[in-house]
Every structure is written in structure tokens, then in C-alpha cells.
Amino acid sequence: MAQCDFYDLVIIGGGPGGLSAAVYAMRAALETVLVEKGVTGGQVTMSDEVENYPGFSHISGAELSMKFTQHAQSYDLEIISREVTALNPGLKHHTVKLANGEELKAHAVVVATGGSPKKLDIPGEREFYGKGVSYCATCDGFFFRGKTVVVVGGGDSAAEEALYLAKLCKKVYIAHRRDELRASKILQQRIFDDCNIEMLWNTVISQINAGDDGVNGVQLKDTLSAETRVLDVDGVFVFIGFNPNNELVPAGTRMNADGMVVTNEKCETNTPGIYVIGDLREKFARQIVLSAADGCTAALAAAHYVELKKSMGEETCDFPPDSDE
């Protein structure tokens, strides 16, 4: 049950962006609530190691997430653990609907819902998810100790997760559809230096095979010659990017062709009082530090916006509003 009839700010999503927004909003004395459907921390919770968040040369994703959460909670932030089902923009205020039917009214809303792993959409992927097909090495790598796995993808995620798996597994293949990795140079060097990792260049997986004990192989296809062959593996880890979680973004909001929301430098969307931050926002790079920076920007911009609304005599938490309808 929400503590307030009317909020200055509702933050949807409790990853690094949402939690940073909460820290800045609480410090700006905004009446704030953060709504998160799962555990706070976001995607980074699943990262084995984070080495590029300033101030922490080496920290696990789970620990960094915990620090973000603890920091936000140190300001007595209200956190509601529930799914948001809709965000309805309004002229006087915006309304955030929760899965239990409850409605939160607010001057401003920060949407920080991030993204979800992209799927290969090949035979066997859906059927054998959890039986050898995984999208999280930190979560599932333990089950593949001493076994052989294939990682799909050529970006930072694939590289990081392959390096993690190489510490546990007998052998790690990386199947990449081109002959050059997209991952940062430092990760590439570590991949090439790791004798437990073998690159399968110009290779895609066209099918995942399994028996009674789960995945036992994949069908590989050479992207240049179109030749196919079977590779025996016990697990398939897919890291081919992610889709933005834009389901709550109101109709009419400007988005790019990939479904990322286009904002100005204050993280404002084209709807006044609605901000989009983090991996859901169109930007050059998707990094934890950038999500955190977005959270700061959006909260400061929202504070200014809320002040303006209040100066126009609009609702506050202490005085429940009349209906917007």
C-alpha cells in the first residue's frame, strides 16, 4: 500500500539508473516512491565482476547493486515491490497503475525499465531454456563446472561471460557471426590469452539439440561457406544484446527504430514530466555509470519541474488531489 496519495516523483525500475535517480530525488526533498517488480539492482546484479564503475576497480555485480540499494534506502526511500502495468500521462498529473489495481499519482515519472536479453529464435532455444540454454553465466555457470559450453555473441557481455565461464568449464567456445569481436579491446585480449577459450569465427548456431539430460550439442553454420556441422556441448549461453523494455512508454513518445526512447539532454521525453533513463534511452553507449548519470540528470530535472508545478498551486502529498478526469 502506497504511503502517499500524491507523489512528486514515481520512479519505475530499481536498477542503477532508478536507484541513482532516487538518491538525487530524496536529497532534493521530493516526495518519491520507487516501484520495482523484482529485486532492486537491475541487470548488473547478474554480472560476475564489474571493473569499470569509478571508485571500484573490482566488485561483483551483486555487491555493487546492494551498495546502490543501501545508499538509496539510507534516505528512507519508499520502495514498492510490485509490477507496474500502465503509465498514463495526464495534463495535471501522471498516473502509474500497479498490478494490484492501486494507482500512484505524481507530478513526474522516471521510467528506468532497462532491457531484456535478445533471443536467437532458433529451434531448441525456447524448449531447452533452463536445461542447458541460459542468458546468465553468473546464475547458471555453476551447473557447467568441468563441462563444455558455447557462448554466442561478440560484444562485451559475451566476452565477460565467456571469461567467467572459462574459470569453471573444461572448454568454452565463442560462436561469433563475424571475424571480429565488438567487445572492448581489453576484453578481447583476455579472450585471446585464455587457453580455455576457442573462437568459432563466422559461425552461427542454427539449432540446439538435447537429450533426456538436457542440451548435448548445437548445429553450427559457417556464415561464409554455409557449411554445417554438429558441435558437442553441454550448455549454450546467449549474449547477443537486449531488447528495450518499452512496454510502459506512453503512446506518442518519440522512439528510434530499435525501440529506444529519444530524450533531450535532461532525459525529458516529449511528454512534460515523463523522463526516460538508462538502457531504455537512446544513447551512444550502455554502461552502469551512464545509467547512474541519467538517474542524476532526470532527478535534478524533475525537481525543477515539480517546483514549477507546485508554484502553480498544484497538488502535494499532504493534500490529496481531486480527480484528474
Ligand code: NAP
Ligand atoms: P552488443 O554490444 O549489442 O553485442 C551483441 C553481439 O551479439 C554482437 O557481437 C552481435 O554481432 C551479436 N549478435 C546480435 N544478434 C545476433 C544474432 N541474431 N546471432 C548471432 N549474433 C548476434 O550487446 P552486449 O554485449 O549485450 O552489450 C550491450 C551494451 O552493454 C553494450 O553497449 C556494451 O558495451 C554494454 N556492456 C558493457 C559492459 C562493460 O563495459 N563491462 C559489459 C556488458 C555490456 P555483431 O558484432 O556482428 O553485430
